[in-house]
Amino acid sequence: MSAAVVVTKSSPVLVVPSESETAAAPVIAADTVALSSFDLWMLPFPMKLLLAFDRPIHEPVETIKRALSRALAHYRPAAGRLDGRGGIACTGEGVAFVGASAGCALDEAVATLPQMDLTARCPGVLCHDADPLLLVQVTEFSCGGFAVGVTWNHVLADGAGIGQFLQAVGELTRGVSPPSVVPVRRWDDSVPGLPSSMVAAKKSMVDDNGPRYLVRHDIAVPLTLIGRIKAETGCTSFEAVAAVIWRCRTRAAMSPGETTAPLSFPCNARALVGVTAGYYGNCIVGQTVPATSGAVASSSLADLARLIRRAKEKVPDLLSGSSNGEAAAPDGGAEVQQLEWYNGLAVVSWLNLGFEAADFGGGGAARVMWHEERTLLPGCMVCPPCRGDAVNVSSLCVKPEHADAFLGELARLTTAT
Incomplete structure (x- = not known):
């Protein structure tokens, strides 16, 4: 309009x-x-x-x-x-x-x-x-x-x-009472929590400058492209989409070389810690995939998806406090805190959370979107595809001067499907 x-x-x-x-x-x-x-x-x-x-x-x-x-x-x-x-x-x-x-x-x-x-x-x-x-x-x-x-x-x-x-x-x-899932908000102290060092590290990341305004993009990643990456790697849709955004954004916004360009993402830890069914408080843990801009820019999408998958497999180590190697710097580790704010990228999955299944009497949602205008860190929300042939991504991850290059990188991938 x-x-x-x-x-x-x-x-x-x-x-x-x-x-x-x-x-x-x-x-x-x-x-x-x-x-x-x-x-x-x-x-x-x-x-x-x-x-x-x-x-x-x-x-x-x-x-x-x-x-x-x-x-x-x-x-x-x-x-x-x-x-x-x-x-x-x-x-x-x-x-x-x-x-x-x-x-x-x-x-x-x-x-x-x-x-x-x-x-x-x-x-x-x-x-x-x-x-x-x-x-x-x-x-x-x-x-x-x-x-x-x-x-x-x-x-x-x-x-x-x-x-x-x-x-x-x-x-x-729709007249269903009580709701089919019995809600639980009280945390069971017998269930493992996060290491205190991780909690303290995250709190220290509050930026005095507050959220920044970055260019908003609503991206459609074709299911055909996602399917090709999944067929080659056995990865999930989230891992495939995160690999696409990570490489396109790195190529568009960062100089190739040894600049640190990590990807961070949260993981639902409910199954890992065994919370009570119906628990609706927070139960996620952050993971980071360390990498350089040169490595991300030159890697295949399949290789990046595999990196993300390997990092996800190490999330249980974060909860036990015994992480090492690639998984040693969760979303508040010393390496991440020292980054210039624009170097990192956070990608969050809203797939499989049930947002699109909310039905107020006329069926599920036609669109699910992250409706933010500013963000603490460059980031994206991977949203459910709903009734389309693509996974939707709400993105706030590039400065205005990098927007055209970012869209160009995405176009080269999506038009080739």
Whole structure:
């Protein structure tokens, strides 16, 4: 669209847990839920997820608002506040909710969705203890389609946890109560946590300059290209996509040679540590693949995918505190901290988290997007393909002067499929 789309927003209101749903909800035995080492490893940075739905439902703003209130009866810590002492106080103060409308049809705005005002904003760069842990905006389009924008304090939950929560809201919207997955937020102290050295190292990485603005790109990596890399290596879709982005970005933004150009990524550790089914707090650990810009730029995509896979295989060593070699510098290791901020690349997988399965009555999402405008480190979100023939990547990883070269590298790969 040539002109900016006007999004009209209501004033934020606080949605509190539904008292009528309380009888079906699990009992919270304490007023405060202690944060785990995985939670403490997270910065209180607001994460922004956007789900676009092209199939109408009845009064999406009010329908989802009611279901959100019911869901909070099952997920009461999400309606609380950080207490500043290493816990979430289950105060029931509620989550922020905004209803909105857009002056166009959804299909007219597909290319501009990332630039539209479709998510609620936290007041600061980092979330404060007194801020809601969750903010939700539902925007209706003139065609009947709608978008659900979710902003959450990363200390509350990781992507898998938010995916579980949104699926619960969807089930309650469709009349399923209680939700099919029983939510658990209290950490079982018998389950292994992160080494204290890793938690301390991550906290020291807070950048006084705050997030930077990089060029936003929404990339479609064809499934045919991904399939070729997988056939050659036996890797996953994430590993194949990460290899594509890593090489294209390195060739476009960095000088070839011995400049350090690591790739970092988080891994879901639920299966590794044995958390209780339904746990929706943080349970991810960061891993880094050290490399030089020259090595990344000259490697085949298959070789880079294999490097990423080998690093993933070493994640259990990080949890035991006995890592060495390639896996010795997790997402807060000394080597990473000493990098110039633009050298590294973080790639996060939103595949298999269930975002696209959130169904508020009209089916799953047509698009899943990272809706951020700035980032602490150059990074990408690998999003579900939904109803297309490509894996979607929301990217904030290059400066303006490197944008054309980055897109050129991607075009050379994707047009050859």
